[in-house]
Amino acid sequence: MLATLRTRVSWVSVDLIPVKSPRNRASSRAVVVGGGLIGLCCANALSRRGWAVTIVAERQPGEASLAAGGILGPSVESAVGWTHAFGVKARDRYPELIDDLKDRTGIHVSLLRNGILEVALTAEEAARLEREAPIGSQWLTPESLRDMEPALGHASGALYHPGDGAVDNVLLLSALNRALAVDPSVEFADVKAMELLTRAGTASIGIRTRHGLHEGDVVVLAAGSWTPLLAGLPRKIPVTPVRGQMLALGAHPLTHVAYGPRGYIVPRGENSVAGSTMELSGFDVATTEEGTSAIAAAALSLCPPLRVAPEVARWCGLRPMTPDLLPIIGRDPAHASLLYACGHSRNGILLAPITGEIIASLADGEAAQPDVLPFSIERFRGKC
């Protein structure tokens, strides 16, 4: 999936103005708009650094973080270069977050780190994958693949990407919500954010809701596909909803995440989650017969033993997609107290923990580590 992040982008530099330095930890408040995985990870990281946090979130049908497959796949499709390195760093943040949430909530969020299989179903596909294998990935012959995953015994081989895997994003959302609900420095405002209020030339910033104003030292915009709909934004945010339909099938013949030419399968508990479609249909969150049949056909050709598995559930969600498929992470160039954490496109589960850490360090007036200049909203200046 992160192969999409290989897209080259051009960007212009922005002044990295500290929000406040030094910051008064006792009184600093962050207002986070959005209660998906990105918003919750930002709130969590800010709270860990001593900020008081208000999460302004209104549940929406089609929230991406609940709908996702949970794949942590920076290496899939031979991603290379800095986006690959960033994705690997993001992936490797997961064990610490999962352990921390287990300590705080008792919820054990399942995390697969046994590698992803990129499966070839024809000899041509096998030759291409073997030829394009990135450093660190390994070509598996049909025999070795069969030894690893008997349910893929019909395939022509697979590229094995060690270290990649998947997280149960549904459980992760529950654990984060529970951890933050008992965190005394975090409050939830379960209401729609209507307008961003900024005052030119001052650090003053806030979010207006129908219940009143939430003021903060920083505001973090993390409302997924809905982010551009907020009134009062200082510039256009080029994020578009892209619908993805999913199926859960009631069997678990695989122990690894498997990618085929037309879809993927993620083992999750007793089920297999299969995805997905990419559709431009606005904010429509209905599943369709056409979409789910295509997913089922792709899943069965990838893993034939799933033929006997009953359909357990179908759903869809809205990916917050940017034109270059890279997220928007960083400060607004004109309002240093406005932070963007949106547009995570197809990789928001992978990138959520690292996004939270980066946003918290920017809020503290530090330079982001790793550098997020390529993710600046400035790259879209004059283009949207």
Ligand SMILES: Cc1cc2nc3c(=O)[nH]c(=O)nc-3n(C[C@H](O)[C@H](O)[C@H](O)COP(=O)(O)OP(=O)(O)OC[C@H]3O[C@@H](n4cnc5c(N)ncnc54)[C@H](O)[C@@H]3O)c2cc1C
């Ligand atoms: C079908 C599908 C499969 C995917 N699979 C993967 C995968 O395998 N791996 C991966 O890394 N990524 C995957 N993704 C992408 C990933 O899910 C997203 O990039 C990520 O979840 C985005 O998180 P978010 O918090 O920005 O948005 P969301 O999860 O959509 O959350 C946005 C939040 O903002 C709230 N909100 C919206 N408007 C307002 C408002 N005005 N006021 C208050 N609150 C508001 C919403 O209610 C919601 O809680 C997938 C996405 C889809 C749809």
